Amino acid sequence: MRITTTLTPAGINIRVQLWGFVQYPGYYIVPARTTLSEIITFAGGPSDAAHIDDIRIYRNDEDCQYQFLKFDYNELLWKEDLTGAINNTRINAGDIILVHGSPRFYFKDYLQVGLSIFSAWISLTILILNFTK
Numbered sequence: 001m002r003i004t005t006t007l008t009p010a011g012i013n014i015r016v017q018l019w020g021f022v023q024y025p026g027y028y029i030v031p032a033r034t035t036l037s038e039i040i041t042f043a044g045g046p047s048d049a050a051h052i053d054d055i056r057i058y059r060n061d062e063d064c065q066y067q068f069l070k071f072d073y074n075e076l077l078w079k080e081d082l083t084g085a086i087n088n089t090r091i092n093a094g095d096i097i098l099v100h101g102s103p104r105f106y107f108k109d110y111l112q113v114g115l116s117i118f119s120a121w122i123s124l125t126i127l128i129l130n131f132t133k
Contacts, residue, residue, distance in 0.1 A: 014093035018043050021050035021101030036089035037076045039097065046073065050101040058096040 012032040016039065019025045023044025030039060036057065046052050052073035058066050076089060091097070 014091070016091050016093070016095045016097065018097045018099070020097075020099035021047045022099050023047060030091065032093075034091045035076075036071060036091060036097070037073070039091055040073065040099070046099055047101065049104045050099050052099070054100045056098045056100070057091070058098065059092055060094055 013029050014032050014034075015027060015029050016034075017027055018039055022040060023046075025043065028039060028042060030042065034042075036055065040046060040055075055071045055073055057069045057071070059069065061067050071089065
């Protein structure tokens with residue numbers, strides 16, 4: 001478990017969780033006025049397999065019920081009018097932030113699987129040839 005702090009000694013700090021497809025997921029202790037884009041930046045940014053159009057904040061409301069807010073990271077970064085967006089993306093104490101994604105396979109992954117199958121096939125062929133002699 002990773003706990004990262006970006007404390008402000010003179011201010012109020014809160015504890016939040018950031019999980020999913022970011023570089024450094026874990027627990028974070030951040031200043032109380034931190035926004036969603038700032039905490040994702042603290043975590044090293046989204047990974048290359050992240051679906052940045054589906055970032056969710058799970059938050060407890062006054063009735064102890066979880067509500068979730070869905071955000072598009074591109075809109076937060078590139079939106080021209082940020083006056084309303086900044087207020088909506090403030091992080092509260094106890095928030096759980098989830099960055100969805102799906103693992104991507106690259107050429108090296110396919111090559112690794114292919115070589116594993118090929119080596120198993122060669123080993124099986126050698127074994128059969130040794131038994132038939």
